[in-house]
Amino acid sequence: MTEPHNITKVRASSWGALFDCAHSWEGAHLLGMRKPSGLRAQLGTAVHASTAMFDAGRLPGGNPLSVDETAGAFVDALHNPDRDVDFSRDDLTVTEAEKIGLKLHSLYCLDLSPQFTFKSVEQQLAPLDIDCGNGQVVRLTGTMDRARVAKTEDGVVIPDVKTGSRVISKGAAQIKGRSAQIGTYQLMYEATEGVPTVGGQVLALSTAGKPQALASPVFDAKRVMLGTEDQPGLIQFAAEMFRSGLFPPNPSSVLCSERYCARWAVCIHHE
DSSP states (O other), X not given: OOOOSEEEEEEGGGHHHHHHOHHHHHHHHTSOOOOOEEHHHHXXXXXXXXXXXXXXXXXXXXXXXXXXXXXXXHHHHHHSOSSOEETTSSSOOHHHHHHHXXXXXXXXXXXXXXXXXXXXESOBOOOEEEEOSTTEEEEEEOBOTTBEEEEOSSSEEEEEEEEESSSEETTEEOOTTOHHHHXXXXXXXXXXXXXOEEEEEEEXXXXXXXXXXXXXXXXXXXXXXXXXXXXXXXXXXXXXHHHHTOOOOOTTSTTOSXXXXXXXXXXXXXX
């Protein structure tokens, strides 16, 4: 059997960045360019750590933990990041971030989590190779960071926890731009477990204004990745970039700035 000429690994959590600005994505994920994250990003990471601990305790055979017990994981993760964090980058103090995060943690544990019957939390998934032809293989990788697997009357659903200032708008959890990551989780989970999924879902925790926690309706996320008979999916578009080695810039991206992009200083495409 002939081996593929080129295997490109893409973490599920990076698909959104790839199609926001492929040039920036190439710098971060293929060329190793890195930039410290900000306090708001660390706030989200800390909330995900504590809510994951709470949900893990609710799994069959798990050790149930209280809201207060798991809140300690939030405080620890916020103050002791395992990556480079620029605490001065965002218009937020650590004290303010802690206050917001503890409220969101409590809201999630008391209001959102009880609505679900979880099968797993942040499960490790086996890599999934997708042959895109001409020797090009896209390898989907990664743990279901921040995502859960839930059992519903209709079948298995992949709920993904999202934090931020825009995750809730007009009283609804926003699913725009979420299909790539959640759809990848669906594909990888189905390949790992041999069980079909019926869709994805966003569990939104808003960090702007009054803390809010809402769940979106279940939606078909993997269609965006696979495409249809008439339209190619994101995997096919990505394969063309990997095959050609051309990763187009997007100077119109809201993340196109020195603050967010590690490639900014050497990129000629922004103003």
